[in-house]
Amino acid sequence: MSRILKSVVCCAVLVGGVQAQQSQQQKKSATSAVKPVSETVVVVGSPEPVSEGQNARSVVVLDTQEHPLAFQTLEDYLRTDASVDIQQRGAGGVQSDISIRGASFEQTLVLVNGLRMNDVETSHFNLDMPVPLQAIHSIDVLHGAGSTLYGSDAIGGVVDFTTAKPVAPVLQLRAGAGSFGENQQAFLGSMLGRKWSGTVAGGRDFSTGFMPDRDYRSEEASSETWLQSALGKTDLLFAGSDRPFGANQFYGNYNSWERTKGWFASIRQQLGSKTEAAVAYRRHSDIFVLFRNDPAAYKNQHIDESWQGAVRRKDQIFNRAKLFYGLEENTDAIQSTSLGDHGRNQGAGYVDLDMSPTQRTTLSAGLREEVFSGGRSVLSPTVAGSIWVHPAVKLRASAGYGFRLPTYIDLYYSDPSTIGNPNLKPESAWNYDGGVDWYPGARTAASLTVFYSHQQNAIDYVRASTSEPWHAANLVGLRFTGVESSLQWQPVAGQQVRLAWTMLSGAQDALHGLLSEYVFNYPTNNASFSWTSSLPRGLLMRTRVGVTQRYKQEAYPVWDVALLRGVGHVQPFLQMMNLSNTGYQEIEGVAMPGRSFTGGVQFVFGGH
Numbered sequence: 001m002s003r004i005l006k007s008v009v010c011c012a013v014l015v016g017g018v019q020a021q022q023s024q025q026q027k028k029s030a031t032s033a034v035k036p037v038s039e040t041v042v043v044v045g046s047p048e049p050v051s052e053g054q055n056a057r058s059v060v061v062l063d064t065q066e067h068p069l070a071f072q073t074l075e076d077y078l079r080t081d082a083s084v085d086i087q088q089r090g091a092g093g094v095q096s097d098i099s100i101r102g103a104s105f106e107q108t109l110v111l112v113n114g115l116r117m118n119d120v121e122t123s124h125f126n127l128d129m130p131v132p133l134q135a136i137h138s139i140d141v142l143h144g145a146g147s148t149l150y151g152s153d154a155i156g157g158v159v160d161f162t163t164a165k166p167v168a169p170v171l172q173l174r175a176g177a178g179s180f181g182e183n184q185q186a187f188l189g190s191m192l193g194r195k196w197s198g199t200v201a202g203g204r205d206f207s208t209g210f211m212p213d214r215d216y217r218s219e220e221a222s223s224e225t226w227l228q229s230a231l232g233k234t235d236l237l238f239a240g241s242d243r244p245f246g247a248n249q250f251y252g253n254y255n256s257w258e259r260t261k262g263w264f265a266s267i268r269q270q271l272g273s274k275t276e277a278a279v280a281y282r283r284h285s286d287i288f289v290l291f292r293n294d295p296a297a298y299k300n301q302h303i304d305e306s307w308q309g310a311v312r313r314k315d316q317i318f319n320r321a322k323l324f325y326g327l328e329e330n331t332d333a334i335q336s337t338s339l340g341d342h343g344r345n346q347g348a349g350y351v352d353l354d355m356s357p358t359q360r361t362t363l364s365a366g367l368r369e370e371v372f373s374g375g376r377s378v379l380s381p382t383v384a385g386s387i388w389v390h391p392a393v394k395l396r397a398s399a400g401y402g403f404r405l406p407t408y409i410d411l412y413y414s415d416p417s418t419i420g421n422p423n424l425k426p427e428s429a430w431n432y433d434g435g436v437d438w439y440p441g442a443r444t445a446a447s448l449t450v451f452y453s454h455q456q457n458a459i460d461y462v463r464a465s466t467s468e469p470w471h472a473a474n475l476v477g478l479r480f481t482g483v484e485s486s487l488q489w490q491p492v493a494g495q496q497v498r499l500a501w502t503m504l505s506g507a508q509d510a511l512h513g514l515l516s517e518y519v520f521n522y523p524t525n526n527a528s529f530s531w532t533s534s535l536p537r538g539l540l541m542r543t544r545v546g547v548t549q550r551y552k553q554e555a556y557p558v559w560d561v562a563l564l565r566g567v568g569h570v571q572p573f574l575q576m577m578n579l580s581n582t583g584y585q586e587i588e589g590v591a592m593p594g595r596s597f598t599g600g601v602q603f604v605f606g607g608h
Contacts, residue, residue, distance in 0.1 A: 040052045040061050041061070042055045042059045042061060042140060043061075043114075043138070043140045043160055043162055044059060044111070044140035044141070044142045044146070044158050044159075044160040045057040045059050045140075045142040045146065045149075045158070046354070046364075047149065047312075047314065047322075047324035047352050047354065048314065048322075048324070052437075052445075053394065053439070054356075054362060054386075055362075055386070055396075056362050056363075056364060056384035056385050056386040056396045056397070056398060057142060057143070057144065057384055057396070057398055058083075058142070058143040058144060058396075058398075058433060058435060058447075058449050058451075058484070059140060059141065059142050059143070060081045060083075060084075060140075060141045060143070060486070061138060061139075061140055061141075062077045062078070062080065062081070062138060062139040062140075062141070063137075063138050064077060064133065064136045064137060064138055064139060065137055065138070065164060067532065067540060067542060067562075067564070067566060068133070068134060069562070069564040069566060069571060069573040069575075069602060070532070070540070070542040070562035070564060070573075070575070071133075071562070072092075072575055072577070072598065073092065073093040073133065074093060074127065074129060074133060074136070074139070074161070075088060075093060075096050075127070076560070077139055078098065078139065078141070078159070079528060079544075079546055080498060080500065080528050080530055080544065081141050081500060081528070082484065082486070082500035082501050082502040082526045082527055082528050083100055083101055083141075083143050083157075083484045083500075083502045083526075084098060084099070084100055084141060084157075084159075085098070085099040085100075085102075085522065085523050085526060085548075086098060086099075086586065087099065087105065087521065087586045087587050088586050088587075088592065089247070089250050089586075089587055089590050090214060090216055090245055090246075090247075090250075091180075091207065091210070091214075091216070091592075091593050091596075092182075092205045092207060092216050092218050093127070093129070093205075093218060094216045094218065094243060094245045095124060095125075095127075095128075095245070095247075095250070095258075096127045097123070097124060097126075097127075097587070098110070098126065098127055098159065099156065099522065100141070100143055100156040100157030100159075101143055101144070101156050101157065101431075101451060101453065101480065101482060101484075101502075101504065102156070102453070102480040102482065102504045102506055102522040103155050103156020103157065103429070103453065103480075104156070104458070104459070104460065104518055104519050105123050105124070105126070105518070106123035106153070106404060106407065106410075106459065107153065107154075107155035107156040107402070107404055107427070107429075108123075108126065108153070108154075108155075108156050108157055108158070108159060109146060109150055109151075109152075109153040109154040109157075109158045109159070110126045110127065110158075110159050110161075111150065111158060111159065111160040111161065112129075112131060112160075112161050112162075112163070112237075112264065112266070113160075113161075113162060113163055113235070113237065113266065113268065114160060114278070115266050115278060115280040115308060115310075116150070116151070116153075116280070116282075116306070116308055116330065117129070117264070117282065118152075118153045119284055119304065119407070120304050120306060120332040120334060120407055120408055121284065121286060121302050121304045121334055121336070121339075121407060121408050121409060122407050122408075122409040122410075123153075123407060125260060125262075125284060125286065128241065128243065128260055128262055128284065129161065129220070129241070129262075130220050130222065130239035130240050130241040130262040130263065130264045131161065131163060131201075131220065131222045131237075131239045131264070132186065132188075132201040132202055132203040132220045132221065132222055133186075133203065134172065134174075134186055134188045134201050134203065135163055135164060135188065135199060135201035135222050135224070136161050136162070136163060136164060137162045137163055137164035137165070138162050139159065139160070139161055139162070140158075140159070140160045140162065141157065141158075141159050141160075142154075142157050142158040142159075142160075143157050143433070143449070143451070143484065144156075144157060144398060144400060144431045144433055144451065145157075145380075145382065145400035145401055145402030145429065145430075145431040146158040146400070146402065147368065147370075147378075147380040147382075147400070147401060147402040147403055148350060148352065148366040148367065148368045148380045148381065148382040148400060148401070149350065149352065149366065149368070149382075151328065151330070151346070151348055151368070151370055151380075152330075152346070152370065152403060152404055152405050153404045153405075154402050154404075155402035155403065155404055155427065155428070155429045155431075155455070156402070156429075156431075156453070163199075163222075163224055163237065164199065165197065165199075165226055166190030166191070166192055166197050166198070166199050167192075168190075168192065168606065168607045169190060169191050169192055169606045169607070170188070170189070170190050170604065170605065170606045170607030171187075171188070171189045171604070171605040171606060172186075172187060172188040172189070172602060172603070172604050172605075172607075173186075173187050173602065173603045174186040174187070174600060174601070174602040174603075175600050175601065176573070176598050176599060176600020176601075177598070177599065177600065178575075178596060178597050178598030178599060179210075179593075179595075179596035179597050179598070180207050180208055180209060180210045180593065180596060181206070181207055181208030181209075181215075182205070182206065182207040182596075182598060183205075183206050183207075184203070184204065184205040184206070184598070184600070185203065185204050186201075186202065186203035186204075187200075187201065187202055187203075188200070188201040189201075195227065195228040195229070196225065196226060196227050196228065197225070197226045198223070198224065198225040198226070199222075199223070199224050200221075200222070200223050201221065201222050201223075202219075202220065202221035202222070203218075203219070203220055203221075204217070204218065204219040204220075205217075205218045205219075206218075209246055210593040210594065210596070211248065211591065212246075212248060212255070213246035213247070213248035213255045213256075213257070213292055214245075214246045214248050215245065215246045216243065216244070216245035216246065217242075217243070217244050217245070218241070218242075218243045218245075219241065219242045219243070220239065220240065220241035220242075221239065221240060221241075222237065222238065222239035222240075223237075223238045223239075224236065224237045224238075231269065231270060231271055231272070232269070232270025232271060232272060232273070232276075233268075233269075233270045234267070234268070234269050234270070235266075235267065235268040235269075236266075236267050237264070237265065237266045237267075238264070238265050239262075239263070239264045239265075240261070240262060240263045240264070241260075241261065241262045242259075242260075242261050243259065243260050243261075244257070244258070244259035245257070245258055245259070246292065247288075249589055249590050249591065250590060251417070251418075252417055252589075253589075254290050254291060255291060255292045255293065256288065256289060256290055256291070256292060257288075257289045257292040257295075258286065258287065258288045258289070259286075259287045260284065260285065260286050260287075261284070261285045262282070262283070262284045262285075263281075263282070263283040263284075264280070264281070264282050264283075265280065265281045266278065266279065266280035266281075267279050267280075274313055274314055274315060275311065275312070275313045276311075276312050276313075277309075277310070277311050277312075278308075278309065278310045278312075279307075279308070279309045279310075280307070280308045280309075281305070281306070281307055282305070282306045282308075283303070283304070283305050283306075284303075284304050284305075285301070285302065285303045285304075286300075286301070286302045286303075287299070287300070287301050288300045288301075298415070299337070300336070300337055300338045301336070301337045302334060302335070302336040302337075302338075302339060302408075303334065303335045303336070304332065304333065304334040304335075304408070305332065305333050305334075306330065306331065306332040306333075307329075307330070307331045307332075308328070308329065308330045308331075309328065309329045310326060310327070310328040310329075311326055311327050311328075312324070312325075312326035313325055313326060320355055320356040320357065321353065321354065321355040321356075322353075322354050322355075323351070323352075323353055324350075324351070324352040324353075324354065324366075325349070325350065325351040325352070326349070326350060327347070327348070327349050328347065328348045328349075328350075329345070329346075329347045329348075330345070330346050330347075330348075331343070331344075331345050331346075332344060334408050336408070336412075338412075338413065338414070338415075339408050339409070339411075339412040339413060340412060342408055342411075342412070344372065344373050344405075345372070345373040346370055346371065346372045346373070346405075347370075347371050348368055348369060348370040348371070349368070349369055350366060350367065350368040350369075351366065351367055352364060352365070352366035352367075353365050353366070360387055360388040361385070361386065361387045361388075362384075362385060362386045362387075363383075363384075363385040364382075364383070364384050364385070365381075365382070365383045365384075366381065366382045366383075367379065367380070367381050367382075368380040368381075370403075372405070376426075378403050378426070378428070379401075380400075380401045380402065380403060381400070381401055382398065382399065382400035382401065383398065383399055383400070384396070384397070384398035384399075384400075385397060385398075392438060392439050392440050392441075393436065393437070393438055393439075394436065394437045394438075394439075395434075395435075395436055396434070396435055396436075396437065397432075397433065397434040397435075398431075398432070398433055398434075399430070399431070399432045400430075400431050401428065401429070401430055401431075402428065402429050402431065403426055403427065403428040403429075404426060404427050404428070404459075405426050406424040406426065406427075406459060406472075410424055410459055410472050411424060411472075413472075416469060417469050417470065418461065418469060418470045419469050419470065419471050419472065420472045421471065421472040421473060424459060424472060424473075424474060425457045425474050426457065427455060427456065427457045427458050427459050427474070428455070428456050428457065429453050429454060429455040429456065429458075430453070430454050431451065431452070431453045432451065432452045432453075433449050433450065433451035433452070434449070434450055435447060435448055435449030435450065436448050443489065443490040443491070444487075444488065444489050444490070445486075445487070445488045446485075446486070446487045446488075447484075447485065447486045447487075448483070448484075448485045449483070449484045449485070450482075450483050451480075451481070451482055451483075451484065452479070452480070452481050452482075453479065453480045453481075454478075454479050455475075455478040455479065455480075456476075457474040457475070457476070458474065458475040458478040458510070458519060459472065459473070459474060459475075460472075460473065460475055460516050460517065460518055460519040461473070461516075461517035461518060462475075462511065462514040462515060462516055462517070463514065463515050463517075464513075464514055464515070465515070466515070470517050475510045475511070475519065476510060477507060477509060477510045478506070478507055478510040478519070479506065479507040479510075480504060480505070480506050480507070480522075481504075481505050482502060482503055482504040482505065483502070483503050484500075484501075484502040484503075485500070485501050485502070486498070486499065486500040486501075487499040487500075493534075494533065494534030495531075495532070495533050495534070496531070496532040496533075497529075497530070497531050497532075498528070498529070498530045498531075499527075499528070499529055500527065500528045501525070501526070501527040501528075502523075502525075502526045502527075503524065503525055504522055504523060504524055504525075504526075505524065506519075506520065506522060506551070508520065520551050521550060521551065521587065521588070522550065522551055523548050523549060523550050523551075524549055524550065524551055525547070525548070525549040525555065526546075526547075526548050526549075527546065527547045527548075528544065528545075528546045528547075529544065529545045529546075530542065530543065530544040530545075531543050531544075537565070538565050538566060538567035538568060539563070539564070539565050540563075540564055540565070540566050541561070541562070541563050541564075542561070542562045543559070543560070543561045543562075544559070544560045544561075545557060545558070545559050545560075546558050546560075548586075556582050556584040557580055557582055558578050558580060558582050558584070559578065559579045559580040559582075560575075560576065560577050560578065560579065561575075561576045561579055562574065562575045562576070563576075568604070569603060569604055569605065570601060570602075570603060570604075571601065571602040571603075571604060572599075572600070572601045572602075573599065573600060573601070573602065574597065574598070574599045575597070575598045575599070576595075576596075576597050577593070577595070577596045577597075577598070578592075578593065578594055578595050578596065579595055580595075581594045581595040582594075
């Protein structure tokens with residue numbers, strides 16, 4: 001590790017002399033006005049992008065292009081939102097479950113550019129993202145139900161990964177190495193034409209593992225093209241990933257091994273200024289071996305495919321009101337050695353009315369009808385509103401209904417430790433929240449929200465004692481109540497402080513004396529503090545401390561620090577993870593890595 005540190009220090013010294021032009025740009029940036037936080041663009045939770053000041057929902061926007069060398073994975077960004085709980089099994093983005101406001105990981109909908117990514121085999125793979133991190137522009141996190149706009153799985157919230165459209169020709173090449181035999185490479189190239197632009201990106205991250213049978217090899221690549229024609233904008237995206245990894249302790253005391261592959265393709269086409277059509281295809285495969293040293297003893301192989309199509313339109317019906325409506329179709333199927341072959345279809349129509357009765361108020365109301373193969377249907381309403389009671393104070397409230405169909409693992413899986421249930425009912429929930437946003441100035445934003453969720457037929461795996469296998473079952477009477485708060489402050493240009501804390505309480509009587517595998521692993525307290533500071537000569541330091549206390553467990557802290565140079569053609573970086581060397585588990589029985597370091601350099605040609 002000393003060699004890596006020396007290499008990074010040498011790189012920093014070599015690039016210490018900043019060119020005069022870069023120095024002038026930095027001074028100009030330091031003296032320019034900070035864009036008000038209330039003008040941050042929100043994509044998720046509304047039929048079209050709106051500013052945070054116009055939004056009536058609780059949404060967090062994470063900019064992944066601001067300081068990309070300060071973060072290793074998508075999970076690192078999501079951890080800065082205290083209402084998001086990441087339950088990770090492996091490092092390097094191998095397998096992570098995401099929960100919002102105490103909802104289970106299966107009750108969170110993941111999107112890419114507004115198109116569904118949820119895995120119908122199991123929601124353990126919802127964050128098995130085929131698009132490389134460097135090709136992502138931002139992450140929008142909606143707290144609360146989103147089924148009216150997005151359909152099934154959006155009970156607890158929605159996470160939308162938006163890809164980055166190039167603004168200048170650029171080539172980025174990155175390489176790094178670190179603890180536990182880690183080595184990583186990444187690239188991004190973009191071009192612009194008069195009526196087109198394109199981006200190609202890729203990345204790979206290898207590690208021998210911090211303990212036996214916890215090695216991994218993550219690879220992903222994407223290509224995206226934007227075209228402008230008489231019809232409007234066209235967006236073509238193709239992405240794929242390959243992730244073999246050691247799964248020691250993932251599903252019990254076994255030296256398991258697993259490999260997942262993902263493919264995603266989408267086309268979004270404007271049809272004039274008011275209509276957009278989209279089609280997407282997702283394929284995901286999963287090979288699981290229970291004993292890595294004896295693959296023939298127990299092996300599962302699953303291949304699932306999903307098609308989705310949508311036509312969406314908006315009309316200005318009068319001066320301060322817009323009507324959004326559309327039709328959607330989703331088809332999925334699975335071929336599995338253990339689950340069998342299954343498929344299902346669902347179609348939906350939705351309508352949403354957004355109004356601004358006055359310059360200080362907003363009101364939106366929506367309704368979605370989802371129809372499934374077999375004749376079952378679900379009606380999902382939502383309503384939200386906001387009012388500015390002071391030029392710096394906004395009150396908001398929302399209520400919405402969310403639902404989820406069981407995954408194929410929930411329904412059909414069976415092994416000595418886990419048994420599915422083909423008679424599971426779909427789960428649903430009513431979510432309510434109310435909050436206040438305070439913008440005392442362009443450099444400060446604070447938020448406080450109280451929320452409540454009442455679930456029906458919540459799906460979990462339960463058992464009466466540790467000697468029994470887990471059984472998939474519907475829970476009755478599950479409720480969550482909580483408070484979330486956040487503060488963003490820029491004391492001076494180049495300095496940014498973020499504080500977030502979420503407190504959560506659940507209704508444990510829904511278990512009726514049984515043990516829970518997933519639902520009651522929620523954090524009763526989750527806090528995050530991060531500080532980003534611009535230093536002389538283009539250097540930047542970011543530190544984050546997260547403290548999590550799960551239900552009936554002790555709180556644990558995790559401290560991360562990143563030091564980098566974010567300007568110029570040569571950009572060295574050093575990422576120091578879990579400097580507190582905390583021994584912790586986000587999922588019971590699955591140990592997480594201790595202190596680790598990753599250092600490297602990025603070369604940038606062209607761009608801004």
